[in-house]
Amino acid sequence: MTLLSVRDLNVTFGTPEGDVRAVQGVSFDIEPGETVAIVGESGSGKSVTANSLLRLNFGADVRISGEILLEGRDVLTMTEDEVRSVRGSDMAMIFQDPLTALNPFYTVGRQIGEAYAIHHPGATKKELREIALNSLEKVGIPEPLKRVDQYPHEFSGGMRQRIVIAMALVNNPKILIADEPTTALDVTVQAQILELIAEMQAQHGSAVILITHDLGVVAEITERVMVMYAGRVVESASVENTFAVPTHPYTRGLLKSVKSLDTARHERLEPIPGTPPSLIKLPSGCPFHPRCAFADSLGGRCSSEAPELRIVGSSRSACHLPDERLLGLMGGAS
Amino acid sequence: MFAVVLLLIVSAFTFWIFSALPSDPAALTCGKNCRPEVIEANRERLGYDKPLVEQYGAYMKGIFAGRTYGEEGASVHCPAPSLGYSYDRHECVTSLIASTLPVTASIALGAFVLWMAIGVGLGTLAALKRGRWQDRLATGFSVVGVSFPTFFLGLMFIMIFVIWTGILPFPRYTGITENPVDWFMALILPWFVLALISAATYVRMTRNGILEVMNEEFVRLGIAKGLPRKRLIVTYVMRAALVPIVTIAGLDFAFLLGGALVTESIFNLPGLGKLTLAAVVNSDLPILVATTMVAAVFIVIANAVVDVLYGYLDPRVRVK
Amino acid sequence: MNTDLVLEARGLRKYFPTGASKMLQRPTDVVQAVDEVSFGLRRGTTLAIVGESGCGKSTLGRLLARLIEPTAGSVLLDGKDITKASSRELLALRRDIQVVFQDPYACLNPRHSIGQSIGTPIRIQKTLSRADEKARVRELMALVGLNPEHYNRFPHEFSGGQRQRAGIARALALQPKVIIADEPVSALDVSIQAQILNLMEDLQSSMGLSYVFIAHDLSVVRHIADQVAVMYLGKIVEIGDPTAVYERSAHPYTKALLSAVPVADPKGAGERKRIVLSGDVPSPVNPPSGCRFRTRCPKAEARCAAEEPLLIERESGHQVACHFPL
Numbered sequence: 001m002t003l004l005s006v007r008d009l010n011v012t013f014g015t016p017e018g019d020v021r022a023v024q025g026v027s028f029d030i031e032p033g034e035t036v037a038i039v040g041e042s043g044s045g046k047s048v049t050a051n052s053l054l055r056l057n058f059g060a061d062v063r064i065s066g067e068i069l070l071e072g073r074d075v076l077t078m079t080e081d082e083v084r085s086v087r088g089s090d091m092a093m094i095f096q097d098p099l100t101a102l103n104p105f106y107t108v109g110r111q112i113g114e115a116y117a118i119h120h121p122g123a124t125k126k127e128l129r130e131i132a133l134n135s136l137e138k139v140g141i142p143e144p145l146k147r148v149d150q151y152p153h154e155f156s157g158g159m160r161q162r163i164v165i166a167m168a169l170v171n172n173p174k175i176l177i178a179d180e181p182t183t184a185l186d187v188t189v190q191a192q193i194l195e196l197i198a199e200m201q202a203q204h205g206s207a208v209i210l211i212t213h214d215l216g217v218v219a220e221i222t223e224r225v226m227v228m229y230a231g232r233v234v235e236s237a238s239v240e241n242t243f244a245v246p247t248h249p250y251t252r253g254l255l256k257s258v259k260s261l262d263t264a265r266h267e268r269l270e271p272i273p274g275t276p277p278s279l280i281k282l283p284s285g286c287p288f289h290p291r292c293a294f295a296d297s298l299g300g301r302c303s304s305e306a307p308e309l310r311i312v313g314s315s316r317s318a319c320h321l322p323d324e325r326l327l328g329l330m331g332g333a334s
Numbered sequence: 335m336f337a338v339v340l341l342l343i344v345s346a347f348t349f350w351i352f353s354a355l356p357s358d359p360a361a362l363t364c365g366k367n368c369r370p371e372v373i374e375a376n377r378e379r380l381g382y383d384k385p386l387v388e389q390y391g392a393y394m395k396g397i398f399a400g401r402t403y404g405e406e407g408a409s410v411h412c413p414a415p416s417l418g419y420s421y422d423r424h425e426c427v428t429s430l431i432a433s434t435l436p437v438t439a440s441i442a443l444g445a446f447v448l449w450m451a452i453g454v455g456l457g458t459l460a461a462l463k464r465g466r467w468q469d470r471l472a473t474g475f476s477v478v479g480v481s482f483p484t485f486f487l488g489l490m491f492i493m494i495f496v497i498w499t500g501i502l503p504f505p506r507y508t509g510i511t512e513n514p515v516d517w518f519m520a521l522i523l524p525w526f527v528l529a530l531i532s533a534a535t536y537v538r539m540t541r542n543g544i545l546e547v548m549n550e551e552f553v554r555l556g557i558a559k560g561l562p563r564k565r566l567i568v569t570y571v572m573r574a575a576l577v578p579i580v581t582i583a584g585l586d587f588a589f590l591l592g593g594a595l596v597t598e599s600i601f602n603l604p605g606l607g608k609l610t611l612a613a614v615v616n617s618d619l620p621i622l623v624a625t626t627m628v629a630a631v632f633i634v635i636a637n638a639v640v641d642v643l644y645g646y647l648d649p650r651v652r653v654k
Numbered sequence: 655m656n657t658d659l660v661l662e663a664r665g666l667r668k669y670f671p672t673g674a675s676k677m678l679q680r681p682t683d684v685v686q687a688v689d690e691v692s693f694g695l696r697r698g699t700t701l702a703i704v705g706e707s708g709c710g711k712s713t714l715g716r717l718l719a720r721l722i723e724p725t726a727g728s729v730l731l732d733g734k735d736i737t738k739a740s741s742r743e744l745l746a747l748r749r750d751i752q753v754v755f756q757d758p759y760a761c762l763n764p765r766h767s768i769g770q771s772i773g774t775p776i777r778i779q780k781t782l783s784r785a786d787e788k789a790r791v792r793e794l795m796a797l798v799g800l801n802p803e804h805y806n807r808f809p810h811e812f813s814g815g816q817r818q819r820a821g822i823a824r825a826l827a828l829q830p831k832v833i834i835a836d837e838p839v840s841a842l843d844v845s846i847q848a849q850i851l852n853l854m855e856d857l858q859s860s861m862g863l864s865y866v867f868i869a870h871d872l873s874v875v876r877h878i879a880d881q882v883a884v885m886y887l888g889k890i891v892e893i894g895d896p897t898a899v900y901e902r903s904a905h906p907y908t909k910a911l912l913s914a915v916p917v918a919d920p921k922g923a924g925e926r927k928r929i930v931l932s933g934d935v936p937s938p939v940n941p942p943s944g945c946r947f948r949t950r951c952p953k954a955e956a957r958c959a960a961e962e963p964l965l966i967e968r969e970s971g972h973q974v975a976c977h978f979p980l
Contacts, residue, residue: 041843042814054558060465080563088560095558100551104650105573118560151649156934167559186706187871188931191914195930213844216873216916243919257848269877271848275813 003174003207004030004053004091007067011048014061018280022048024231026066027309030175035201035208037218037239039254040228043276049228050177050211054087070175089119092168096180098160102152108163109148112136115167135166138203139196158189165196172204179211194220215258219243227251230277230287232306237315247317247326249292255330286320294321337634344630349390352619379403380421393418417627418620422613427624430609435628437507438605440517441524441597442590448529449536450583456533457540458572464545472537479534488527488600495523505601524601528594532586536579543575550574577647581640588636592629660864661695661718661751661832665727668713672939683939687713689888690727692965695832695881700858700865702875704911705885708935711868714885715836718866719753720744731832749779752825756837758817762809768820769795769805775827794823798853815846822853826861836868851878873915876900881971884908887938887946890965894972904968904979907947945977953978 011023023045030036040046051057053068055075068075070090075083095101103111112135113128123131129148136144139162152160161181168176178197182190198221201208210222218225218239225242227235227250235248246252253272274291277283289295289302298320307318312326319326377383380403381392392401396416403410403419412419412426420427460472495502505523508516547553548571556570593607602608606625613621645651668688688710695701703711716722718729720736728737736747752775755761762771773791776782782790792802798819809817818838825833835854839847855878857863869875875882876896883893884907892905903909910929931950936942942949948958957977965973 041845056554056558084560084562086560087558093555093558095551095555097551101555103552103556103570103574105648114561115559118562153650158934164555167555186935187914188706188910189934190916191928191930192932194916214916215844219919220916254844257845267877269848269852271852272845273849275815275846276843 002029003032005069009066012063020279026233030207033205035222036224037210037222038226044228045231046211046228050179055083089171091175092173094164094168094178094181097184098164101164107149112167116170119171135170139166161193176206177209234318241315247312247315248319249294250288252329337638345627348626352623417624420618420620422616422618427620434606434609437603438593444525445528446587448525449533453533453536454540457537460541461544476534476537479530484596491523507603524597547571547574581644584636584640588632591632658697659694660697662730664692666691666724667726669725685938686888695864698862699880700867700878701881702867702879703883704869704872709885710888711885715834715868719751719834749828750831752830752833754821754825754835754838757841758821767806772824798823814842818850832864834866887941892974898972904974905976906951906953
């Protein structure tokens with residue numbers, strides 16, 4: 001059975017300025033042990049999607065529809081207690097900023113132990129300490145015996161992210177959701193954390209959903225990529241195809257704007273023109289059409305009709321352009 | 335160490351300010367129609383003829399060693415710690431303070447307990463039921479509470495509970511050791527008056543503190559871990575939100591110990607506040623100097639206690 | 655080579671005392687934020703300063719703009735020492751050196767219209783009349799790709815990229831010689847970063863600007879820099895033109911930094927030999943003796959702890975501070 005199956009997820013936040021349509025019609029499957037990246041810029045809906053999986057979208061007026069089937073059970077229709085039993089045990093989460101993600105008032109050992117104790121009510125204090133010590137050692141914290149009784153502020157950013165990872169893995173989750181796990185870290189530390197996540201995944205066999213804005217991070221550790229724009233999935237493909245044969249003009253634009261280390265000095269960059277749309281006043285039709293270099297070539301279709309995800313080559317793309325043009329996006333000049 | 339230096343500075347400053355007042359303390363010792371010789375004699379007996387620095391020195395010495403005013407035969411001795419001699423009341427200031435302090439302490443302690451309970455309780459309720467009627471009620475309460483002057487609320491309470499309904503007797507302070515029930519009955523109204531007014535601020539502080547902490551990343555991680563809501567609220571949210579409140583409360587409490595001027599006057603409670611007020615009216619400088627210093631001592635002590643407490647409550651500021 | 659330096663740093667040093675120094679205590683520890691940094695910026699070119707958090711790059715930027723005073727050393731603008739400038743000279747100096755910050759939102763007054771914000775430096779320096787100022791601001795807005803008709807809009811009505819354009823427009827208002835750009839694109843989305851980088855390059859060639867471009871990421875810098883300086887714990891460990899620094903990097907830290915940058919190419923990711931440094935950057939309070947990188951360096955030997963390596967010219971215009979360069 002598919003481990004996680006998201007069907008037609010819609011998330012809307014009501015605000016005084018109007019409805020923010022953060023996620024629209026997102027569907028995807030996660031198989032056991034695989035690594036999937038959700039890539040997008042700010043406002044693309046990637047974090048809202050991730051938070052929805054554990055029902056972590058809070059606010060006065062949040063409307064969610066669709067299905068989030070975890071091994072066949074719909075997270076969205078569960079009772080509060082049922083969701084709680086899923087959180088941290090079946091699906092665990094790593095947040096972006098390790099400096100604020102740990103509770104500053106308790107020792108890291110206590111916090112790791114707590115993550116275990118929540119889902120194992122019978123565990124004794126001694127067991128919990130043992131588990132905390134083991135976890136710290138596994139994620140590469142030196143001198144765990146001394147460190148286990150220290151408070152979060154006594155650790156560096158990279159170390160804290162290791163602790164957050166240790167905490168997330170303490171119950172052997174089936175799915176690990178990592179929301180921008182390295183964005184707040186230095187480059188050299190980022191490399192360590194990515195390596196740790198890959199290593200931990202190999203050990204625990206968890207599936208990983210990596211939320212990121214950084215295509216570089218995607219290339220490092222994932223197998224499958226979903227690109228989101230303005231609340232929709234615009235492309236879904238294997239990591240190789242995403243980079244070699246992108247089948248959506250937005251993905252192409254992203255790749256072109258990424259400053260690869262190999263491009264020469266003072267070479268002209270090719271940015272995507274304009275700015276991402278407001279989620280309150282989305283453009284009609286395809287949300288990307290006002291910034292898309294190809295929209296004019298299809299007459300008015302892009303501004304009137306929203307494209308559905310369809311199979312293009314071995315990828316899936318939400319674009320009206322004919323297949324052969326989508327497959328040749330990287331070759332021909334815009 | 336630092337606190338002691340601070341107290342020295344405060345005491346010197348207070349001393350200097352009151353000596354710089356235009357009124358002549360010696361002239362105040364014997365009423366309006368006084369012969370100049372008596373004034374001069376009194377000036378000498380009380381030590382006001384000496385230079386200011388010497389007066390201050392004698393005062394400080396008195397605190398530790400006690401002090402005798404005047405020559406033998408017509409002398410008054412105030413044992414250590416002597417805070418001066420009130421020429422208006424003809425009593426040692428220390429004994430005056432010693433008799434009023436328990437009253438003020440009783441008022442402050444009860445009011446503090448009440449206002450923390452009401453303020454934190456209502457504030458928490460408001461935060462947890464944000465936007466619902468409980469929240470509106472609590473926020474409304476805090477707006478009303480903040481805008482009521484103490485004397486108005488005090489007089490209203492007396493009207494309602496004493497004069498109209500007669501539920502309570504008119505407050506007459508009785509020591510707790512003499513009769514605990516009378517003590518309680520006399521203080522219940524002043525407690526509520528002070529508590530309601532302070533609680534209003536604490537409702538708002540607690541509510542905002544909790545709402546702020548609820549948006550913290552570590553609370554979201556707590557939820558993502560699967561923490562049950564009650565435990566999350568108590569061990570994550572309240573814990574973090576109360577740290578700053580406890581520290582402010584400590585200072586407020588100390589401030590109250592310095593004397594609740596208005597409340598004590600309205601309810602006719604013989605506390606530090608009333609003593610101070612009377613001293614102001616009668617230009618009784620020794621008492622004013624002493625009560626100011628007592629209040630300063632409480633604030634300094636409270637500051638030190640709060641510092642220690644803060645370190646205990648928040649591991650981030652613990653001394654390594 | 656050194657003929658036309660617009661900005662020069664000589665032995666710049668900035669130490670900060672740490673923590674609240676309590677009464678009756680020993681002198682407190684000192685953060686050696688910037689230590690003995692020297693370089694020259696050629697007119698009309700870009701010098702990039704790259705390093706991780708805590709390396710002192712932002713402090714260095716603020717020293718160059720003389721927003722803070724150095725503990726030792728000097729900064730020369732057109733050959734004139736600005737660290738000894740009087741307050742009147744300093745005002746004039748502000749015209750020549752302007753700063754663009756990482757978060758444009760934080761430095762635009764939310765209650766001022768974007769046009770007013772851009773015109774602030776003109777008003778402070780009183781270089782133009784009110785009417786001329788408005789015309790000049792509109793001109794600047796057009797120059798950086800903002801619609802001049804949006805003069806009266808407020809910062810919150812603009813996107814991050816547009817706000818950064820406004821930040822650049824403000825920096826240009828007084829026609830400076832040098833712009834210190836402190837992580838100008840780090841807070842922006844990928845698709846917007848390229849727009850801003852292109853804009854900065856265009857402005858450089860049309861106005862003859864010189865940039866000091868501060869970044870934490872070697873990849874952003876490559877496009878825009880004529881010279882790259884890599885910093886670690888307050889010191890420059892390697893400096894040179896980009897080809898030298900990127901392709902013939904000689905300092906183990908530069909090498910590690912380069913290999914740690916995730917590359918948007920899944921094929922490359924597998925083949926690349928990655929140097930993952932252990933541990934975090936040590937505290938700049940009491941940094942390691944000798945070479946400051948030695949505690950994380952795969953090639954460190956006894957000599958590295960004993961003796962501090964100096965910046966030594968390896969090839970023309972490429973200097974490295976390492977006892978055992980690669």
